[in-house]
Amino acid sequence: MTTAVAAPFRFFALEVVRTRRLGPSLVRVTFAGPDLHAFRSDGRDQSLSLFLPHPGQSEPVVPLHLGDGWWQGWRELPDDVRAVMRSYTLRDLRADAEGHTTEIDVDFVLHGVAPGPGGAVAAGPASRWAARAAAGDRVLLLGPAVADNRAIRFRPPEGTDLVLLWADETAVPAATAVLGSLPAGTRARVWLEVPHAGDIQDPVTAADAEITWFVRGAGGEGSPMALDGIRAAELPAAGRPYAWIAGEAGCVKQVRRLLVGERGVDRRDVTFVGYWRRGSTEEQLREQGYS
Structure with a gap:
């Protein structure tokens, strides 16, 4: 690469x-x-x-x-x-x-x-x-040097009426920046995972956002804590949700599979980014095409 x-x-x-x-x-x-x-x-x-x-x-x-x-x-x-x-x-x-x-x-x-x-x-x-x-x-x-550029991946398609976000601590800065960019009235369901209770923030957003924080603590690595919450979330039967998922590559894959396979989100309306992979350096991720 x-x-x-x-x-x-x-x-x-x-x-x-x-x-x-x-x-x-x-x-x-x-x-x-x-x-x-x-x-x-x-x-x-x-x-x-x-x-x-x-x-x-x-x-x-x-x-x-x-x-x-x-x-x-x-x-x-x-x-x-x-x-x-x-x-x-x-x-x-x-x-x-x-x-x-x-x-x-x-x-x-x-x-x-x-x-x-x-x-x-x-x-x-x-x-x-x-x-x-x-x-x-x-x-x-x-x-x-140009405001709208290809290094911005969060791009809800026209007609999106619900934004779904999942992020671990490496993607919390991006998720909270996204929340801050959402216009008033935008409906959003957000699941954020961090290692410590002290890492929980209070994002500023004009959106109608329901934000759930998960604190991993000891032994919480390997599988997203939010899976059950995403599985049980009340999503509208009609409409067009858009999902943005970012963090550890293996967890991103699990959340994407759940949203597309179980919750019926169109795979074309899911942006997913592996910010890191457990056991790999960023140099290795770049060679594998993850970053």
Whole structure:
């Protein structure tokens, strides 16, 4: 699998301006920089690629001087030199009076950093970076310069009258961003799963949304806790529901199978994204076509 920089995407050189812990498993990092004036996004589940430095590096190493050949050049760098690349969701952005983006927020899951059962997954380089991120830390972001772009996957078809969302902690930032984008009166049923009670949030939304949180605790990995709730949910006999499912790839598959096979949601009206797969790195997922 290859990645190219092509319109509407470009690189943005950014710095951390502040961080805020959202719970045991989540930290929000706010970025800014002069390059952001060209950043555009319609939000929802906007995907971004972040390039992070290794410990001891002052900035991420990406051979941008190679132009279109940056990807191959980056791949050829030693593992302990080339920037760590990870996919994240735009949680929020702020703009000035002229509409130029001034700050963006990205929420990081602290796999293996948070205490308790949620730390069962070994901490990866992005979690370790986010746990110690501080103002002035430098990153590169590959993101959109056009608001409506192909890295936004949440796209309810015309005629949708019910939105169904399922997400684990890695997709909670995207799910809550989606909720914030829904217009008033939109009906939504939402199931969100997190490792700790302290990770539960109160999403801001104008939608008519029924949100159910599940706290996995010890021994809760492997199968979505929401399956029984989705199976028992009262869905209208008529109409056109649209489902968005994101998180651990195996769990996403189970939820999709239930919605399509048991609840009768048209498979064409289901967007499903494996943000991660238990036991696999993001590099392996990219090779498998999951990210």
